[in-house]
Amino acid sequence: MISKNCFIKYKKLCVTALYIFVALFVYSCRKDIEAIPAKSYDPTVGVVSQLKDDQAFMPGKYIFFQVLQQPDAIDSAASVSINVFGKFSSDINGTPVNAGNILIDHSLAINSGPGNVYQYTYDQNSLSKGKASMGHYIDVQVEGSNAVEPLTKKLYVPVPIFLKDLYKSVSTISNNKSYHVSWNADPQNMFGKVLIQVDYYAGLSVYHNAANPASVKSLVYVAADNGNFVIPAADLQRFPVSSYVSISISRATDNSWPTAKGTIEYIAVSSSLSSPILVEN
Numbered sequence: 001m002i003s004k005n006c007f008i009k010y011k012k013l014c015v016t017a018l019y020i021f022v023a024l025f026v027y028s029c030r031k032d033i034e035a036i037p038a039k040s041y042d043p044t045v046g047v048v049s050q051l052k053d054d055q056a057f058m059p060g061k062y063i064f065f066q067v068l069q070q071p072d073a074i075d076s077a078a079s080v081s082i083n084v085f086g087k088f089s090s091d092i093n094g095t096p097v098n099a100g101n102i103l104i105d106h107s108l109a110i111n112s113g114p115g116n117v118y119q120y121t122y123d124q125n126s127l128s129k130g131k132a133s134m135g136h137y138i139d140v141q142v143e144g145s146n147a148v149e150p151l152t153k154k155l156y157v158p159v160p161i162f163l164k165d166l167y168k169s170v171s172t173i174s175n176n177k178s179y180h181v182s183w184n185a186d187p188q189n190m191f192g193k194v195l196i197q198v199d200y201y202a203g204l205s206v207y208h209n210a211a212n213p214a215s216v217k218s219l220v221y222v223a224a225d226n227g228n229f230v231i232p233a234a235d236l237q238r239f240p241v242s243s244y245v246s247i248s249i250s251r252a253t254d255n256s257w258p259t260a261k262g263t264i265e266y267i268a269v270s271s272s273l274s275s276p277i278l279v280e281n
Contacts, residue, residue, distance in 0.1 A: 051195060070273055164184075173245065173277050177236075193225055200216035205243035250270065
């Protein structure tokens with residue numbers, strides 16, 4: 001039996017790792033997800049490519065507004081992280097170029113960082129304003145440069161996802177019974193669909209039981225954003241008893257804006273992922 005202190009330690013480790021995975025993985029999501037080297041990660045649009053059923057979707061110029069909730073408590077400030085990413089690749093050689101500042105709602109200015117890559121994480125001073133944007137349109141402006149055309153457009157940020165019945169530090173799931181997932185729907189969801197994943201916590205699972213496998217392929221579903229989905233028992237059987245998994249749901253917005261210097265994608269993804277869930281018989 002894992003001790004409480006050890007569990008808390010590993011929970012924090014796994015949640016941190018999963019946060020990084022979701023924040024950076026959205027580009028590489030596919031039907032059967034396997035680990036890929038960190039250098040291959042790019043925080044773009046795997047969720048969008050799944051919802052659009054377009055695996056070749058790989059924009060060279062984009063702004064990505066990401067909301068991630070780890071629901072330890074309903075809508076607690078600590079449970080929500082909001083990030084903005086941006087990259088504008090040269091049409092000539094594909095290397096990132098400076099596009100001037102990115103402005104969010106005419107107030108938040110994001111400068112390019114090392115390698116001309118843009119990244120901003122809302123802190124405690126700005127998080128409340130970021131959370132207020134969920135379920136609403138925000139103004140997103142690219143100031144532009146010699147290589148990138150200026151652009152100002154609105155972007156809809158999907159409603160935050162609340163995973164009902166999973167607001168506990170530890171939940172359980174049976175691997176021989178179908179599991180009903182429920183969440184709050186978003187009537188303005190651009191695609192009318194959500195991406196649902198069941199992922200294996202390798203480190204925590206092996207720590208809890210050394211006989212557990214080092215990896216298990218994830219379950220990935222695209223479902224209607226109607227607030228209800230049943231994960232079949234036959235699918236859950238791939239996760240062994242005594243292992244740990246997480247359930248996540250994502251929805252997205254994607255707008256393509258042609259300019260004289262190439263198309264710029266405005267993307268917003270709202271995701272929610274559960275705490276570790278113990279698999280039982």
